[in-house]
Amino acid sequence: VLSVVMAILFGVVMPKFKILQKLIDRVNLISREILTGIPVIRAFSAEKFEEKRFDKANQDLTKTNLFVNRAMSCMMPLMMLIMNGISVLIVYSGAHGIDAGKLQVGDMMAFIQYAMQIIIAFLMISAIAIFLPRANVSANRINEILDTKSSIKEPEHPQTPEKQGKLVFDHVSFSYGHAKEKVLDDINFTAHQGDTIALIGSTGSGKSTLVNLIPRFYDVTEGSILMDDVDIRNIDLKTLRDRIGFVPQKSVLFSGTIASNLRFGKKDALESELWDAIDMAQAEDFVSEKEHGMDSHIAQGGSNVSGGQKQRLAIARAIVKHPEFLVFDDSFSALDFATDARLRKALKEKASDVTTIIVAQRISTIMHADQILVLDHGKVVGQGTHEQLMKTCDVYQQIAQSQLSQEELAYE
CATH class of the missing domain: 3.40.50.300 (P-loop containing nucleotide triphosphate hydrolases)
Known part of the structure; x- marks a missing residue:
């Protein structure tokens, strides 16, 4: 159940993280253009136009950020709901076993402890996983540059010509x-x-x-x-x-x-x-x-x-x-x-x-x-x-x- 919840959230959020990175680029680009082009903007009285251009880029970034953070903020409550729901389910099922004389109270409590240890481990994974989508997008962008091969190749058997100025x-x-x-x-x-x-x-x-x-x-x-x-x-x-x-x-x-x-x-x-x-x-x-x-x-x-x-x-x-x-x-x-x-x-x-x-x-x-x-x-x-x-x-x-x-x- 935990894996399914995480998979759904990642499926929804991952594409948005890619869009988010491009929107951050856009805001940075417009900010840099405005700062370097202040004299031109003033000369053409284009302050309002540039304000609107920046505001639109900023609004797009804000909306996407809000969606991503709201989606990711749902993960922890869902995990806690699943964890406490499993505790209730164990107690409910264990009660029938205790009534029937097939299960000791100590065994049931030990089972709850083991289950909680496993679920807490999943919770820790989910906490780390909140950062993974953005890290993945950023890493892919960096790797695109690092993996780019230069079209200018060094010669296998280089020659050193005599200086003639020709x-x-x-x-x-x-x-x-x-x-x-x-x-x-x-x-x-x-x-x-x-x-x-x-x-x-x-x-x-x-x-x-x-x-x-x-x-x-x-x-x-x-x-x-x-x-x-x-x-x-x-x-x-x-x-x-x-x-x-x-x-x-x-x-x-x-x-x-x-x-x-x-x-x-x-x-x-x-x-x-x-x-x-x-x-x-x-x-x-x-x-x-x-x-x-x-x-x-x-x-x-x-x-x-x-x-x-x-x-x-x-x-x-x-x-x-x-x-x-x-x-x-x-x-x-x-x-x-x-x-x-x-x-x-x-x-x-x-x-x-x-x-x-x-x-x-x-x-x-x-x-x-x-x-x-x-x-x-x-x-x-x-x-x-x-x-x-x-x-x-x-x-x-x-x-x-x-x-x-x-x-x-x-x-x-």
């Missing part, structure tokens, strides 16, 4: 997951040591996806990427990524100090190396002005520095590694034109042997690159220098005309 995209195509539509289609180019390869195109044309393939954040769907004449899928991941200085589109800094952030890719970097990288990244002015210099505190996410400062520190962090390849994924967007120009000049002078891949939206950032690739819907629609593309590529001409004046275009 990067080749050989008929590279890529699509996410099992999507039929290709994000990148038949990309071909070769970068030699010291070359600057620039990528430009409209939003969603596949620029960031292309550079994310170089450190193997994803694997190509078709074709191959060769680093120093070796397919990157045959290079050990640590070896591969140690050769690349990667600056992502969204600059990320970690809590600590400026120095600890710069040493993220090279733990044993000397202070002179850090200052050289800071100087190249045009960050020396604001770092030296800080009271503690490189030992100045960086808050979580770099919230105590501006967007431009954060971007320059992220660039300096990549330079500190002394990488064979530098990859900038639209990493100059928060810089003014003068700082952008000085930074590119410093890179050209002091890192002339480094192969550089730049993703940018501004023509001025890439116009002096050795080779420019113009992407449109995942395909290369133009390839060459700035002067060549101004004569042959319509898409590049449109981008240039939208950003540069007629005088600048005529001068160039």
Whole structure:
């Protein structure tokens, strides 16, 4: 009887626990969005709307919580009812045996004691079982993450190529997951040591996806990427990524100090190396002005520095590694034109042997690159220098005309 009661309760409550976990996620999500988006909410006078959105999520959570707790709170009274009912049943049945002279009072009391010990054990199980459904749901969610296998596999027989600074995209195509539509289609180019390869195109044309393939954040769907004449899928991941200085589109800094952030890719970097990288990244002015210099505190996410400062520190962090390849994924967007120009000049002078891949939206950032690739819907629609593309590529001409004046275009 106890097992049947527990099975029924679990059958009713378990699905609700799964729903409950999702509702808690929803409340947390809305709370986080409201807290981080307070300025936007105020600017659009959307306080009432957000209050209603939070209230609905909270009400749904409250109703489900009440149902679950009411159902589980019924378990203990039911168990006690069954336990006391069995005691009454034993006494009732035992009384007939005593009257008939077949049973002693002491035997009946001993039987009651044994029965109560068994039932109390069941009660203890039921008390623990109250927590099991939620624990089960939480454990399943954690195991989903722990059991997820990485799609990026280490090579069985890794190769270590000699450093040549050469990067080749050989008929590279890529699509996410099992999507039929290709994000990148038949990309071909070769970068030699010291070359600057620039990528430009409209939003969603596949620029960031292309550079994310170089450190193997994803694997190509078709074709191959060769680093120093070796397919990157045959290079050990640590070896591969140690050769690349990667600056992502969204600059990320970690809590600590400026120095600890710069040493993220090279733990044993000397202070002179850090200052050289800071100087190249045009960050020396604001770092030296800080009271503690490189030992100045960086808050979580770099919230105590501006967007431009954060971007320059992220660039300096990549330079500190002394990488064979530098990859900038639209990493100059928060810089003014003068700082952008000085930074590119410093890179050209002091890192002339480094192969550089730049993703940018501004023509001025890439116009002096050795080779420019113009992407449109995942395909290369133009390839060459700035002067060549101004004569042959319509898409590049449109981008240039939208950003540069007629005088600048005529001068160039």
